[in-house]
Amino acid sequence: MLNYTFHWRPALNALPDMLSGALVSLQIAVLSMVIGVIFAIFLALGRQSNNKLFYGFSTGWVELARNTPALFQVYMTYFGLGSFGIQLDSYVALLAGIAFNNAGYLAETFRGGLRAIPHTQTRAARSLGMSAPQAFRLIVLPQMFRVVFYPMSNQMVWALLMTSLGVTVGLNTDLTGVTQDLNVRTFRTFEYFAIAAVIYYLLAKLITISSRLFAWRLFRY
Amino acid sequence: MIELKDVRKSFGSLEVLKGVSLTVQKGEVLSVIGGSGSGKSTMLMCINGLEPIQGGQILVDGTDVHARGTDLNKLRRKIGIVFQQWNAFPHLTVLENVMLAPRKVLGKSKREAEEIAVKQLTHVGLGEKLKVYPSKLSGGQQQRMAIARALAMSPDYMLFDEVTSALDPQLVGEVLDTLKMLSEEGMTMILVTHEIRFARDVSDRVAFFHKGLIHEIGTPEQVIGNPQKPETIEFLKSVL
Numbered sequence: 001m002l003n004y005t006f007h008w009r010p011a012l013n014a015l016p017d018m019l020s021g022a023l024v025s026l027q028i029a030v031l032s033m034v035i036g037v038i039f040a041i042f043l044a045l046g047r048q049s050n051n052k053l054f055y056g057f058s059t060g061w062v063e064l065a066r067n068t069p070a071l072f073q074v075y076m077t078y079f080g081l082g083s084f085g086i087q088l089d090s091y092v093a094l095l096a097g098i099a100f101n102n103a104g105y106l107a108e109t110f111r112g113g114l115r116a117i118p119h120t121q122t123r124a125a126r127s128l129g130m131s132a133p134q135a136f137r138l139i140v141l142p143q144m145f146r147v148v149f150y151p152m153s154n155q156m157v158w159a160l161l162m163t164s165l166g167v168t169v170g171l172n173t174d175l176t177g178v179t180q181d182l183n184v185r186t187f188r189t190f191e192y193f194a195i196a197a198v199i200y201y202l203l204a205k206l207i208t209i210s211s212r213l214f215a216w217r218l219f220r221y
Numbered sequence: 222m223i224e225l226k227d228v229r230k231s232f233g234s235l236e237v238l239k240g241v242s243l244t245v246q247k248g249e250v251l252s253v254i255g256g257s258g259s260g261k262s263t264m265l266m267c268i269n270g271l272e273p274i275q276g277g278q279i280l281v282d283g284t285d286v287h288a289r290g291t292d293l294n295k296l297r298r299k300i301g302i303v304f305q306q307w308n309a310f311p312h313l314t315v316l317e318n319v320m321l322a323p324r325k326v327l328g329k330s331k332r333e334a335e336e337i338a339v340k341q342l343t344h345v346g347l348g349e350k351l352k353v354y355p356s357k358l359s360g361g362q363q364q365r366m367a368i369a370r371a372l373a374m375s376p377d378y379m380l381f382d383e384v385t386s387a388l389d390p391q392l393v394g395e396v397l398d399t400l401k402m403l404s405e406e407g408m409t410m411i412l413v414t415h416e417i418r419f420a421r422d423v424s425d426r427v428a429f430f431h432k433g434l435i436h437e438i439g440t441p442e443q444v445i446g447n448p449q450k451p452e453t454i455e456f457l458k459s460v461l
Contacts, residue, residue: 124304129374143312
């Protein structure tokens with residue numbers, strides 16, 4: 001029945017290329033998290049703001065990011081913005097798409113995290129003469145990050161896996177892109193994608209384990 | 222000098238302060254006693270602007286706390302407050318808890334702030350606990366840390382909001398000792414408390430709060446020793 005012969009050697013020869021692709025994937029994931037976290041803080045604040053515009057904007061973002069496919073979001077940053085004359089290159093479009101998705105999901109995580117910090121903490125900070133932004137930045141945020149740390153590392157794994165969507169907007173330097181190029185040239189689909197899957201798996205594990213180490217180092221209290 | 226003039230404060234339709242007038246002179250220790258929900262704690266929150274007021278006026282050294290143009294962040298530097306729930310910052314060590322505001326609010330250098338913090342923490346008997354996180358401290362120690370944290374801003378006034386109410390009985394003494402020490406050093410203090418005997422001991426004056434009003438105010442001998450109004454007599458009977 002099985003008339004497919006595995007050819008692992010040429011696939012393994014391509015490993016260095018695939019690993020440098022993996023680095024690009026990891027880079028996009030990290031950048032999209034950094035950008036996503038920054039936006040998520042503002043969105044989380046917007047979600048509890050009394051300012052209608054700020055609230056509406058934040059809620060719209062969160063709803064869209066959480067309730068539409070990530071593929072659609074990446075398409076919109078590439079083809080969607082493209083049809084309005086804003087032509088991002090594949091790398092930037094993918095990064096923007098994933099950052100958008102991260103921000104939406106993290107905003108809700110952060111909102112929950114903020115609720116876990118008692119209001120009396122802010123009150124104590126303000127009573128010492130800190131301004132509202134100071135109290136938020138120095139007292140509330142650091143405590144929130146502890147609460148949301150594990151959900152955040154989860155999102156980081158998601159971000160890494162979402163980078164594989166880059167291939168749909170013509171990115172060929174990340175792990176999936178490199179793999180797809182090799183596949184098109186050789187038609188050894190199974191071998192290449194199996195190796196890619198193993199690399200993704202190991203990277204995801206690496207993220208989980210290193211975030212545990214981080215948490216252990218950061219949150220001594 | 223802290224002056225309250227006919228201060229009114231409501232939470233929704235519930236009026237908590239119904240026209241409170243009061244003056245606290247520099248160097249004076251005023252204890253505020255009264256039943257739960259009588260408005261004592263709310264009054265403290267209004268004095269440093271943590272709660273808005275609906276009527277009247279509060280002046281601290283002549284500055285109208287609730288006037289539009291008042292810089293509350295600046296005003297609060299000279300009014301320290303310590304809460305019933307000590308509100309330690311759990312993510313910072315004891316030393317960092319006390320250093321933070323001098324650094325970020327007063328703009329002191331790291332070394333200056335550390336000097337101040339060590340001095341204040343030693344003062345309240347926590348000199349050995351500098352590098353420890355608050356979660357490793359007892360309630361009494363956390364409360365003393367909160368006092369040191371407020372003192373590190375070198376305030377002119379200190380407000381204490383039932384600072385021993387949430388403590389285990391055996392830890393109350395150490396915090397009261399700290400308060401006593403401060404009063405002996407001449408700190409101006411408003412002390413909302415349920416510790417009647419302590420109030421009698423350290424205060425220059427005692428005010429009895431009942432249903433949002435001051436019913437009696439005077440020396441401890443007058444208010445606690447020889448109360449005139451039936452509400453005061455009843456309250457003292459129930460707590461002593």
